[in-house]
Amino acid sequence: MPTDTDQPDLLEDADLTEFLDFQDDFRADPAFVKREKARAQEIRNSQWWKNLRATGKCHYCGRVFRPQDLTMDHIVPIARGGRSTHGNIVPACKECNAKKRYLLPSEWQEYLDHLASGSQPSQ
Numbered sequence: 001m002p003t004d005t006d007q008p009d010l011l012e013d014a015d016l017t018e019f020l021d022f023q024d025d026f027r028a029d030p031a032f033v034k035r036e037k038a039r040a041q042e043i044r045n046s047q048w049w050k051n052l053r054a055t056g057k058c059h060y061c062g063r064v065f066r067p068q069d070l071t072m073d074h075i076v077p078i079a080r081g082g083r084s085t086h087g088n089i090v091p092a093c094k095e096c097n098a099k100k101r102y103l104l105p106s107e108w109q110e111y112l113d114h115l116a117s118g119s120q121p122s123q
């Protein structure tokens with residue numbers, strides 16, 4: 001079994017902070033964010049998540065990585081009202097995770113469309 005590192009937790013925290021910074025249109029209730037973050041932490045320790053991550057497959061680009069290189073990603077970020085449910089949590093590689101973080105939702109959709117069409121986004 002691969003051992004967990006502290007890194008994904010740090011990334012998750014960075015995610016949330018940055019989403020809160022630029023998602024001015026959505027004011028997440030701090031109590032909601034706190035609750036859903038706690039649930040995400042529980043899910044991170046669950047067998048469901050460990051099995052999912054063990055596949056090594058990034059939900060977005062479909063490439064296969066070492067499990068420890070995958071991070072937990074909320075499809076709809078908690079800061080925008082997303083819940084910590086199995087349907088909203090996916091494994092993502094660091095590259096996709098980073099892209100998703102700094103792209104606008106419309107730009108992110110464009111990136112996904114690029115992936116779906118099989119062409120590499122220029123960059």
Ligand SMILES: [Zn+2]
Pocket residue numbers: 058059060061062063092093094095096097
């Ligand atoms: Zn990816």
